[in-house]
Amino acid sequence: MIRSKLVLAAIAACLLAPFAANAQTLPDLAGKKVVVVTENAYPPLQFVDPKSGKQIGWEYDFMNEIAKRLNFKVEYQNTSWDAMIQAVADKQYDIGMTGITINDERKAKVDFSDPYMRNEQFMLVRGDESRFTEAKSFAALKDGLIGAQPGTSPxxxxxxxxxxxxxxNPRIKLFETFGATVQALKAGDVDVVLTDGTAGKGYVEASEGKLKLIGGPLGTEDFGFILAKGSDLVKPVNAAIAALKADGTIDALNKKWFLDYKIGQ
Known part of the structure; x- marks a missing residue:
């Protein structure tokens, strides 16, 4: 499921044109329970705070605000990335959130909400890396290794x-979680991890100089929530996303989590 000026620019451009929706026009879900599943592996989108042990992040704040606007009771659960899409498709959970890129392959299994964030992928490396500075020079480094989760955009x-x-390709080493790829990077078991701007910023900020982002963006992706095919939550959630775009809530969350927040402080 990646800050420098480049990343903040990507986040600032995160959404499509605002809509005229407002809180007064949103559907009322009458306090129904909605089960939302996440992986808690992508700071600052969603993660476990190292100081408090609580589940926090941009997506938690955003989903809590959606629940408030639509009048539903949200229950959070956790699962691994490789199980999440199928579990939501099978209606084990109502909504999945973990910085999920919208693409046609996934649309065959689940419905997506409208995009709520646009982001770009960057190369995350150790802070002292000097052998390569972008994708081309890394590709030329014949023994360089990439850590990745199978089936993900990175x-x-x-x-x-x-x-x-x-x-x-044997140069790609597979791991079960994004966090495991970062640990492998820190340990020197791989040389680069591809990460979206939001997650990358979180890891760089928390690394005390041990990690950095290099090179230009390698791809643009839109994030959306996933829901079971035909879910009656799609339209209400989309209406709430539109309202939160229009009233400045998303801008405030971007400032809180991408400019002001420092993980572990």
């Missing part, structure tokens, strides 16, 4: 935009 970007298009 995995496919690594395959098709950085390396040679071979999904079984």
């Amino acid at each position: 995995f496919y970007t690594a395959v098709y935009s950085v390396l040679d298009g071979n999904e079984h």
Whole structure:
């Protein structure tokens, strides 16, 4: 499921034109329970605060505001990324949120909300990395390794935009979680992790100089919530997203989580 001026520019451009929706026109879901699942692996979108142990982040704040506007009671649960899409498709959960890129392959299994964030992928490396500075020079480093979660946008970007298009390229080392790829990077087991701007900023800020983002953006992606096919929550959630775009709530969340917040402080 990635800050420098480049990243903040990507986040600032995160959404489409605002709509005229407002809180008075939103549907009322009459206090129904809505189960929302996440992985808690992408600071500052969603993660476990190292100081308090609480689940926090941009997406939690955003979903809580949607629940407030639509008058539903949100219940949060956790699962792994590789299980999430199918679990939502099977209606084990009502909504999935973990910085999920909207694409046609996933649309075959689940419905997406409208986009709530636009982001770009960058190369996350150790703070002292000097052998390469962008994708081309990394590709030329024959023994350089990339850590990735299978089936994610960073995995496919690594395959098709950085390396040679071979999904079984031995230079790609697979891990179950994004957090595990970052730990492998820190330990020197891989040399780069591709990450969206939101997650990358969180890890860089928390690393005390041990990690950095390099190179230009490698791809643009829109994030959306996932819901089961035909879910009656799609239209209300989209209406709430439109209202939160229009009234400045998203701008305030971007400032809070991408400009002001420092993980662990």
